Amino acid sequence: MLLELSGLTSHYGRIQALKGIDIDIAEGELVALVGANGAGKTTLLRCLSGVQPVSGGTIRFDGQDITRAQPEIRVGLGISQSPEGRQVFGPMSVEDNLRLGAYRRHGPDVAADLERMYDLFPILRRKRREAAGTLSGGQQQMLAIARALMSAPRLLLLDEPSMGLAPLLVAEIFDIIQSLKAAGTTIFLVEQNAQAALKVADRGYVLETGTVVLADRGERLLADERVREAYLGL
Amino acid sequence: MFAEFLQYLFSGLTSGAIYALAGLGFAIIYNASNVINFAQGEFIMIGGMTAASLVAAGTPLWLAVALALVVAMLVGIALERLAIEPARDSDVVTIVIITIGASIFLRGAAQVIWDKEFHSLPAFSGETPIALSGATLMPQSLWVIGSSALAIAALWWFFNRTLFGKAMLATSHNRLAAQLVGIGVKRVLLASFALSALLGAVAGVVVTPITFTSYESGIMLGLKGFSAAVLGGLGSGLGAIVGGLIVGLVEALASGYLSSAYKDAIAFIIILFVLFFMPSGLFGRRGTDRV
Ligand SMILES: Nc1ncnc2c1ncn2[C@@H]1O[C@H](COP(=O)(O)OP(=O)(O)OP(=O)(O)O)[C@@H](O)[C@H]1O
Ligand SMILES: [Mg+2]
Numbered sequence: 001m002l003l004e005l006s007g008l009t010s011h012y013g014r015i016q017a018l019k020g021i022d023i024d025i026a027e028g029e030l031v032a033l034v035g036a037n038g039a040g041k042t043t044l045l046r047c048l049s050g051v052q053p054v055s056g057g058t059i060r061f062d063g064q065d066i067t068r069a070q071p072e073i074r075v076g077l078g079i080s081q082s083p084e085g086r087q088v089f090g091p092m093s094v095e096d097n098l099r100l101g102a103y104r105r106h107g108p109d110v111a112a113d114l115e116r117m118y119d120l121f122p123i124l125r126r127k128r129r130e131a132a133g134t135l136s137g138g139q140q141q142m143l144a145i146a147r148a149l150m151s152a153p154r155l156l157l158l159d160e161p162s163m164g165l166a167p168l169l170v171a172e173i174f175d176i177i178q179s180l181k182a183a184g185t186t187i188f189l190v191e192q193n194a195q196a197a198l199k200v201a202d203r204g205y206v207l208e209t210g211t212v213v214l215a216d217r218g219e220r221l222l223a224d225e226r227v228r229e230a231y232l233g234l
Numbered sequence: 235m236f237a238e239f240l241q242y243l244f245s246g247l248t249s250g251a252i253y254a255l256a257g258l259g260f261a262i263i264y265n266a267s268n269v270i271n272f273a274q275g276e277f278i279m280i281g282g283m284t285a286a287s288l289v290a291a292g293t294p295l296w297l298a299v300a301l302a303l304v305v306a307m308l309v310g311i312a313l314e315r316l317a318i319e320p321a322r323d324s325d326v327v328t329i330v331i332i333t334i335g336a337s338i339f340l341r342g343a344a345q346v347i348w349d350k351e352f353h354s355l356p357a358f359s360g361e362t363p364i365a366l367s368g369a370t371l372m373p374q375s376l377w378v379i380g381s382s383a384l385a386i387a388a389l390w391w392f393f394n395r396t397l398f399g400k401a402m403l404a405t406s407h408n409r410l411a412a413q414l415v416g417i418g419v420k421r422v423l424l425a426s427f428a429l430s431a432l433l434g435a436v437a438g439v440v441v442t443p444i445t446f447t448s449y450e451s452g453i454m455l456g457l458k459g460f461s462a463a464v465l466g467g468l469g470s471g472l473g474a475i476v477g478g479l480i481v482g483l484v485e486a487l488a489s490g491y492l493s494s495a496y497k498d499a500i501a502f503i504i505i506l507f508v509l510f511f512m513p514s515g516l517f518g519r520r521g522t523d524r525v
Contacts, residue, residue: 049413049414051410051413051414070418071413071414071416072413072416072417072418075414075415075416080414080415081414083410083411083414087411087414088408088411089403089407089408089411090408091407092403092404092407096400096404099397099400100397100400100401100404100412100415100417101415103401103415103416103417104416147415148415151415151416
């Protein structure tokens with residue numbers, strides 16, 4: 001397993017946001033995590049990146065215990081996140097945002113990867129000199145994903161990449177996610193858009209108020225009565 | 235008439251350059267941590283005092299200057315490590331109060347290590363005034379203005395052309411995103427204190443031949459740097475520079491045409507004016523144009 005979570009808990013003050021999460025992700029898998037508002041999806045990804053304190057349980061990455069590792073160590077090991085709300089470096093240029101995505105890496109590969117990102121997201125090439133904050137929501141989302149990819153991650157964490165985007169853009173983002181998977185990237189995808197996420201995912205987990213209530217193959221979850229009722233509005 | 239004005243202009247630009255450096259020190263630490271470091275003036279004092287005492291002990295000027303910059307940087311690093319870092323999880327107000335405590339401590343330490351007297355440095359290239367359209371300019375003023383310009387250019391290069399500089403800027407724009415791309419924000423904070431201390435020491439070393447220095451001289455210089463930073467908009471590099479020059483010029487013109495009794499009051503008046511009427515300063519808070 002590339003990522004193993006066991007009994008992971010996390011608190012905001014006295015509020016417990018994660019109540020013992022067990023999740024495994026194998027190399028090359030695309031795993032979706034779906035759940036309603038406030039279920040704890042973002043909290044879980046923040047724990048994985050080391051920007052949210054873990055109060056119990058363990059995170060193992062590639063066999064190594066990283067539960068208490070600093071965020072920059074995790075990026076160095078290969079965990080990269082495109083966070084909820086994009087969080088681009090607004091006043092800085094698109095290209096600077098991408099270069100900073102490769103902050104932990106050095107050497108000629110970085111320049112080559114920059115070109116690769118521009119091929120993957122042509123709009124970013126056209127806007128490379130512009131301030132990231134001036135991009136549209138969809139463009140910023142692409143930038144956030146590309147910035148996360150610039151660290152050449154072994155595990156890519158995506159937090160609601162389709163949030164607030166027009167349907168056409170949503171489709172485009174999911175196409176990109178699928179092509180990343182096809183290229184061998186391991187992806188942990190958090191979405192409120194359960195339909196789209198489960199359709200592309202190998203496996204999925206359903207999170208409810210800090211607890212995993214369902215875990216199965218993507219298409220099986222899509223067909224599941226409880227999922228259809230609660231998350232797909234069917 | 236014009237000669238008089240020119241004279242005030244020279245004097246205003248000279249002190250303005252110093253305030254700009256001090257203001258930049260505030261801006262850099264503010265950007266890294268949202269903390270206003272009230273020990274910024276003490277970095278200026280430590281730079282000046284260290285160089286002055288080394289020269290008095292027979293060290294060549296260039297070596298004394300270099301050592302003074304290093305000493306100030308080490309003090310900045312120690313301040314961050316020993317006083318700021320342990321309180322990192324406290325709220326900003328607490329940390330600001332810690333920096334006030336640190337400034338008092340540093341003044342006390344300076345008084346013990348050195349004394350309560352004024353100290354000076356020889357002017358770097360003599361004391362022969364340069365005559366210009368009826369006004370005179372001291373060569374040391376050119377050193378002050380030149381060194382400040384050079385420091386600002388180096389700073390611009392650092393923040394715009396080096397990856398670590400960009401990482402420091404990125405951290406000020408979005409701390410969470412900075413952590414997520416693997417920037418060690420602790421190291422950024424440490425670097426911001428080292429850099430601010432270095433800037434302060436540059437200011438302290440070049441200004442000491444003109445103004446002399448004592449254990450207390452950081453108080454006023456720090457305050458004026460603070461008013462420069464507030465006037466320019468806290469966190470804006472360009473704002474700190476413009477703010478510093480304005481504070482210096484207004485101060486020189488007011489003490490020239492009105493009364494020198496007003497000199498030190500100008501900085502206070504500017505701080506109050508800005509806080510009341512334009513709290514985000516000349517260049518706002520989140521500009522794209524910072525140094
Ligand atoms: N900074 C915070 N302080 C206190 N409580 C928080 C904080 N952030 C989140 N929470 C709480 O933790 C719980 C989980 O929030 P989280 O943001 O992880 O949910 P989510 O599944 O990502 O929701 P969404 O779909 O809206 O993004 C919620 O009850 C939320 O109110
Ligand atoms: Mg969320």
